[in-house]
Amino acid sequence: MMTMxxxxxxxxxxxxxxxxxxxRRLRFRSVANPxxxxxxxxxxxxxxxxxxxxxxAAQWAWVRGVARVENNATRLADEDVALLLEDVxxxxxxxxxxxxxxxxxxxxxxxxxxxxxxxxxLEGEVKQALALDLGMMVGDYALSFDDDxxxxxxxxxxxxxxxxxxxxxxxxxxxRNASRNTDARHFVADQHGDLLxxxxxxxxxxxxxxxxxxxxxxxxGGDDFWSEAAAAQVGRLGAGAETRQQYLRHVEDLLETxxxxxxxxxxxxxxxxxxxxxxxxxxxxLRKVDTIYTKDFSELTGxxxxxxxxxx
Numbered sequence: 001m002m003t004m005x006x007x008x009x010x011x012x013x014x015x016x017x018x019x020x021x022x023x024r025r026l027r028f029r030s031v032a033n034p035x036x037x038x039x040x041x042x043x044x045x046x047x048x049x050x051x052x053x054x055x056x057a058a059q060w061a062w063v064r065g066v067a068r069v070e071n072n073a074t075r076l077a078d079e080d081v082a083l084l085l086e087d088v089x090x091x092x093x094x095x096x097x098x099x100x101x102x103x104x105x106x107x108x109x110x111x112x113x114x115x116x117x118x119x120x121x122l123e124g125e126v127k128q129a130l131a132l133d134l135g136m137m138v139g140d141y142a143l144s145f146d147d148d149x150x151x152x153x154x155x156x157x158x159x160x161x162x163x164x165x166x167x168x169x170x171x172x173x174x175x176r177n178a179s180r181n182t183d184a185r186h187f188v189a190d191q192h193g194d195l196l197x198x199x200x201x202x203x204x205x206x207x208x209x210x211x212x213x214x215x216x217x218x219x220x221g222g223d224d225f226w227s228e229a230a231a232a233q234v235g236r237l238g239a240g241a242e243t244r245q246q247y248l249r250h251v252e253d254l255l256e257t258x259x260x261x262x263x264x265x266x267x268x269x270x271x272x273x274x275x276x277x278x279x280x281x282x283x284x285x286l287r288k289v290d291t292i293y294t295k296d297f298s299e300l301t302g303x304x305x306x307x308x309x310x311x312x
Contacts, residue, residue: 015305016040018295019267022307023197026263030175030193034184034254035201035238037061037212042069043171051175055187057229057238060136060215065179066129072172074126076134081164083121084131085157088114099223103214108142111156112218136215137163143214184237189257196261200251200268200279203241244274252282259287263311270304283310 019041031045036054038061045052046069054065076084091110095101096117100109112135119131138160145153154162180187188196217223233239237254241247251266258264266283270276276292283289290309297303 014295014297015269018293018305019199019307020044022267022293022309023265026195026265026309028194028263031195031197032188032191032193032261033197033199034187035199036065036179037199039065039069039179041197046171046173046175046177049173051173051177051193053178053180053187053191053193055180055182055184057181057183057233058212058216059181060132060212060219062179062181063129063132063219064136066126067133068170069177070179071126071130071170072174072177073170074124074130075170076127076130076164080122080127080131081161084115084118084134085160086118088118088157090114097218097221099217102223103139103217104142108156112139116218116221132219134160134164134167135218139214139218183232185254185257188254192260194262196258196264198254198264198266200266201238202271203244203247203273241273244278248274248278248282251279252286255283255286259312261312263290263309265307265309267307268305270306276304276306276308279306280308283308286310287312 023041023045028050030051030053031042032053032055033042034055036042036056037058039054042052042054042065052069054061054069056062056065088111089107091106092113095109095113097113100112103109104112115135116132119128119135122128122131138156141159141163142153142156153159230239235250237250239250241250255264264283264287266279268279276294280289280292287310290311293307293309295305297305
């Protein structure tokens with residue numbers, strides 16, 4: 001079983017609250033998020049009444065965006081759950097997705113393999129996305145246990161039912177929200193709105209040992225896509241960058257396509273790879289910088305978060 005990084009290692013605790021506190025000070029009715037990842041912030045923006053469009057190169061993030069951001073009203077019915085769990089523990093001749101064996105024990109691997117196939121039997125993209133989102137939550141639950149705590153874990157089907165019961169109703173903001181799985185530059189060029197919210201990704205790019213790697217392999221149905229996916233991102237924000245100049249050039253390249261947005265909010269964590277001053281200097285070459293917000297998380301994580309806003 002591969003070792004995963006926790007979400008806390010990717011961003012400081014309390015970062016979402018910091019981002020929301022800054023965005024509350026801005027005036028906007030629509031927002032586009034080209035590198036969304038987890039759509040927690042975007043769901044809050046839906047609750048505020050904004051029209052939201054999210055995008056991510058990772059298919060697991062796109063699916064979660066369909067389930068939580070694009071979806072305004074659809075929920076899984078009891079009969080849908082019954083179909084998802086039909087013969088879910090029954091093994092076949094071999095796993096359709098052999099990559100599951102690297103993450104889970106044999107019984108759990110069959111559960112996720114069968115669940116993934118059953119999800120495709122549901123009617124409509126939104127219900128399938130809801131099913132996969134629920135399955136990802138079950139997988140994260142299963143992988144949160146180690147050898148010392150595994151005896152406390154519930155059977156996966158029971159855990160799924162409990163997680164489903166705890167989920168809030170979809171947020172209906174009376175807008176046509178969107179979730180996309182495309183190149184960030186193309187997404188930005190195609191979207192129109194008041195605010196571009198850009199959370200800068202880690203310079204190292206997507207990794208097979210990241211917290212969400214198992215989700216991507218499960219949603220895609222295998223692990224033979226990593227090289228091709230990495231090649232598709234070369235030269236773009238989200239790919240690995242060896243130098244700060246290369247990384248900042250990727251940021252600038254994306255922002256050059258975003259001139260039609262009235263305001264930008266650029267959110268990031270100082271990791272030592274680049275500084276707030278360098279980001280501000282880059283933005284000033286493109287438009288007027290309004291405000292620089294910072295939050296010191298050094299006592300908890302040794303990091304400092306920042307959000308820079310700029311307007312046309």
